Amino acid sequence: MHLKKITMKEILLLLLTALTISVTAQKNSKLIIGTYTNGKSEGIYVYDFNTSSGDNAFVSSVKTANPTFLAVAPNKKYVYAVNENGDAANNGGTVSAFKFNKKKGLLSFINQQPSGGNHPCYIVVDKTGKWVIAANYSGGSFSLLPVNKDGSVAPAKAVVQHKGKSANKERQESAHVHSTVLTGDNKRLLVADLGTDKLLLYNFDDINGTLTEDSTASINVNGGSGPRHIALDPSEKYVYLTEELSGTIGVFSLAKYGKLKLLQTISAVAENYKGSFGGADIHVSPDGKFLYASNRGEANTIAIFSVDAATGLLTIIGQQSTMGIMPRNFNFDPSGNFLLVANQQSGGIVIFSINHLTGLLTDTGKRIDVPNPVCIKWVN
Numbered sequence: 001m002h003l004k005k006i007t008m009k010e011i012l013l014l015l016l017t018a019l020t021i022s023v024t025a026q027k028n029s030k031l032i033i034g035t036y037t038n039g040k041s042e043g044i045y046v047y048d049f050n051t052s053s054g055d056n057a058f059v060s061s062v063k064t065a066n067p068t069f070l071a072v073a074p075n076k077k078y079v080y081a082v083n084e085n086g087d088a089a090n091n092g093g094t095v096s097a098f099k100f101n102k103k104k105g106l107l108s109f110i111n112q113q114p115s116g117g118n119h120p121c122y123i124v125v126d127k128t129g130k131w132v133i134a135a136n137y138s139g140g141s142f143s144l145l146p147v148n149k150d151g152s153v154a155p156a157k158a159v160v161q162h163k164g165k166s167a168n169k170e171r172q173e174s175a176h177v178h179s180t181v182l183t184g185d186n187k188r189l190l191v192a193d194l195g196t197d198k199l200l201l202y203n204f205d206d207i208n209g210t211l212t213e214d215s216t217a218s219i220n221v222n223g224g225s226g227p228r229h230i231a232l233d234p235s236e237k238y239v240y241l242t243e244e245l246s247g248t249i250g251v252f253s254l255a256k257y258g259k260l261k262l263l264q265t266i267s268a269v270a271e272n273y274k275g276s277f278g279g280a281d282i283h284v285s286p287d288g289k290f291l292y293a294s295n296r297g298e299a300n301t302i303a304i305f306s307v308d309a310a311t312g313l314l315t316i317i318g319q320q321s322t323m324g325i326m327p328r329n330f331n332f333d334p335s336g337n338f339l340l341v342a343n344q345q346s347g348g349i350v351i352f353s354i355n356h357l358t359g360l361l362t363d364t365g366k367r368i369d370v371p372n373p374v375c376i377k378w379v380n
Contacts, residue, residue: 027052029334030059030105033368034067034081034375036344041371043067044081044098046105049378051335054351054366059105064096068374069329071125071132076102076379078110078151080125080132086118086139093120095134095145097153102379111152116143116159122179127186128206140175140195144211157209164196167224168245172197178244181230188214192227192241199227199241199252199260219260221250229281234288238312242268242293247277249293249305251312264313268293268303275299281329286336290317290359294327294341302330302341302352304359320361323350331376338364342373349373 031049035041043064048057067081079098086092093115098107117139124133125147132145132153140163143156162175176195182188182204189202189211200218202211221227226245232238232254239260241250251264268279278296284307285292291305291314300322305314324343332339332354339352339361349368352361 030102030379031056031340031368032070032072032079032107032377032379033342033349033370033373034070034377035370036068036084036372036374037064037066039347039372041373044070044079044107045370046107047368048105049333051333051337054333054338054353054364056351056366056368060107062098062107062109064109067096069120069122070375070377071123072100072377072379073125073147073151074127074129076100078129078147079107079377080123080153082115082120082123082134083112084119084121084137090118090139091116092118093134093136093139095120095123095132095143095153097147097151099151100379110150113145113153113155115139116156117141124180124182126182126204126206131206131209133180133182133189135177135180135191137176137178137194140177140193142177142180142191144209146209158211160202160211162193162196162198164198166195166197168226171195171226171245172224178228179230181232183232184236190230190239192230194226194228194244197221197223197225197227199230199239199250201260217259219252219262221262222246222248222265225250226279228279231282231284231291233284233307233312234286238263240282240284240291240314242279242282244279245277247273247279247295247297249279249282249291249303249314251314253312263311266305266314266316269295269299269301270319273299278326280327283330283332285354285359286332287356292330292339294322294330296326296328300325300327300343302327302339302361304361306359317358318360320352323363324348328373329375331378334378334380340368340376342376344372344374347371347373349376
């Protein structure tokens with residue numbers, strides 16, 4: 001049998017073709033969106049998202065009640081959602097587990113367990129994929145749920161109940177746990193409690209599934225500020241906290257084995273802003289140079305800050321309209337070139353391009369038409 005000799009030119013062409021196919025394949029990521037279902041939404045939505053162009057296309061959806069916050073398992077095979085509901089017994093919230101078919105972009109329900117309190121509003125999966133932690137806002141608690149080998153959630157192993165109140169009599173009449181964020185080493189859990197004005201640190205044992213508060217490291221924030229969401233810089237030396245009720249950002253240092261220390265409090269709204277405050281989500285850019293925070297109330301903006309690499313301190317550099325009403329969660333796409341903002345009240349997700357030199361945002365004109373969006377997560 002005669003074999004044709006392949007020339008160097010043909011080899012290079014084959015390699016170029018293979019590289020082109022590979023790069024093209026990497027352009028598409030799956031976007032998973034959590035929503036409130038008290039309007040036209042039915043649950044969780046999955047979209048294809050082109051990380052080069054910002055183009056997107058609907059893939060699928062799955063029905064579930066008020067899946068307002070989502071977490072993706074480290075192996076990308078499972079997605080977990082809080083169901084932000086409540087009942088008179090303070091045990092109406094649930095956590096739902098879904099199997100995720102990345103190739104087809106399909107979610108399939110596995111099971112559901114009580115979250116240990118009312119109106120869970122935040123959820124995280126630990127680095128081992130064996131534990132899920134959910135924050136119960138109205139319940140004033142957070143729960144630790146084991147994950148079974150098939151991705152299903154088991155009944156909560158622990159429910160940590162907070163108690164207390166603070167200065168704002170309408171919003172801080174009791175504890176309101178709003179977020180639970182693990183450090184990169186999977187050993188510490190940061191908890192923001194809006195009702196008690198506390199940012200707490202817990203030691204986490206991911207082998208035995210235990211959580212122990214490090215009371216010497218936890219910190220009280222300014223009275224009436226209302227801690228909500230947490231972001232860590234890439235080095236994890238600094239913690240950034242949205243303070244919902246005061247419209248401010250708290251900057252804290254985080255020693256590896258030491259206390260939280262307040263370094264700065266800075267306004268997240270424009271200097272001449274006269275409306276109500278409603279700080280929501282917060283994220284540090286992947287390169288650590290900029291910080292972004294969403295403002296609700298009458299502001300409806302993303303505040304943009306530069307980050308001092310040496311000190312972690314913030315300087316306000318801009319306010320970007322979210323082109324909608326009540327921005328909740330927002331997130332960077334996997335390429336880091338786009339920032340997507342979920343406008344809960346007006347509906348839809350707005351896609352902004354990011355200037356990596358200035359940190360400023362530009363509306364691409366592209367939208368994702370999802371009703372009452374709240375949470376944005378990615379599967380690459």
